[in-house]
Amino acid sequence: MTTGNRPHRIDTLRRGVAFIAAIAATSVAAGCELGPDFTRPPAPQGAGYTPEPLPVATASSDVHGGEAQHFVEGRDISGQWWTLFRSEALNTLIDRALKANPSLQSAEATLREAQENVYAEEGALFPTLSVNFTPQHSKISGESFGVPANIPAFNLVTASVNVSYAVDVWGGTRRQVESLQAQAEMDAFELEAAYLTLTSNVVAAAIEEASLRDQIAATQDIIEIESQELDVLQHQFELGGTSKVAVLAQAATLAQTRATLPPLEKQLAQQRDLLANLIGRFPNEVINEKFDIASLQLPQELPVSLPSKLVEQRPDVRAAESELHAASASIGVATANQFPQFDITGQLGSSATGFGGLFSSGTAIWNIAGSATQTIFDADTLLHKKRAAVAAFDASDAIYRSTVLSAFQNVADTLRALESDANAVNAQLAAVRAAADSLAITRTQYQAGAITYLSLLTTEQTYQQARIGLVQAQASRYADTAALFVALGGGWWNRKDLPPDYGAPETFVEIGP
DSSP states (O other): OOOHHHHHHHHHHHHHHHHHHHHHHHOOOOOOOOOOOOOOOOOOOOOOSOSSSSOBBBOOOSSTTTOOOOOEEEEOOOTTTGGGOOOOHHHHHHHHHHOHHHHHHHHHHHHHHHHHHHHHGGGGGGGGGEEEEEEEEOOGGGGGTTTTOOOEEEEEEEEEEEEEEOOOOHEEEHHHHHHHHHHHHHHHHHHHHHHHHHHHHHHHHHHHHHHHHHHHHHHHHHHHHHHHHHHHHHHHHHEEEOHHHHHHHHHHHHHHHHTTHHHHHHHHHHHHHHHHTTTTTOTTTOOOOOOOGGSSOOOOOEEEEHHHHHHHHHHHHHHHHHHHHHHHHHHHHHHTTSSSSEEEEEEEEEESSSGGGTTTTTOEEEEEEEEEEEESSSTHHHHHHHHHHHHHHHHHHHHHHHHHHHHHHHHHHHHHHHHHHHHHHHHHHHHHHHHHHHHHHHHHHTTTTSSOHHHHHHHHHHHHHHHHHHHHHHHHHHHHHOOOOOTTTTTGGGGEEESSOOOGGOOOOOOOO
């Protein structure tokens, strides 16, 4: 076997591959990129949350959950904002949800998929190198070559390296990579939105459970009061001191109050099922953590982000921005497709009648070719695709602006709600105390025969409504406090479970490898 020229053939192969790779690198470095270069939309000028300045603090009440809340403009948001409610049970459930919730896991997998698509598309910026090895045993007829002699069967072995490269002269491939990178960034922000949605849903479910437990407790207290009143009336009736009508009316009132318990108990059971779902469990699995209003502390220092920072903090706004970026890059892809497309292909190898003859003298095969393709007529297909890409960008721009407006509205609504909630707790507490005092006096007056039973019944109903109203008002303060943290972006940039290079909103980097 002759091997003297093998180093020369291998060296030639290397030079050929290096030549095409150099062309690839040169085209990437020097090639233009058609289409618009994306620029992040600036923060809205003059935007704010309220026409008038925010109050320094809300109203306060001397009841649990009635503490004054102070608005602190420009304060940063904790990445674990739910810990401000100071409930170990709540922290435990959120930890479980973050580890086991399928929706969050789906968002994480979607991000990984998007990132892998970016890596796959980046491969188009480089030559494709493949190795071919073809051993062949053939028998042909000499007649096909005008030779009547019988040609014996023979072996043919071919080994070659094939290189192909689509030269990205107009930047279409780079724009496609840019578009996929923007889509991956969008998926990263949607993952943050899913994270925020999950944690806020667990907090909301816990607060609703606390509200329902306290409403049930208040209803049971009222049932106890009304039961005692019925016993008194029954005794008075037996002594002839009251009418049967009063006894029946009180019995009806007691029955009506008891009838309000099953719906509350049903809602409580459904909240427990919801919590089980959020933490990745089935409804029959026991959750030991339980909540009532007393187990939750009301955060008293509330951050209020500067309006100019809100668009950087909200995951939905950043996702809409990334979608706008992807649409911008797609215009470049469509524009590049209207220009000539260039390809380079090359092959270097050896073909011999036996394995031992490969790479020997005279067996070399090689070729290198270039091609340019320009569409001459396509019924304006490429033109309309470009126009469609421009229209898609305009649509994404409108969606982005709408998302920004909704974000500011969301924060403004929550700030208004917090002010109103504090006033509502104050008013409901005053109503409960007034109703309790009125009920005590009315009872005494009724027992003395100074008023009719109808007056007593009306006072009992007022007290019942006031008790339930106070619990609901307290729960609203907790729920709207959580809603404010969510409306301001949830502090995802301060999460402790993220890598060190996971920067502030303005320097966001993708999650993943």
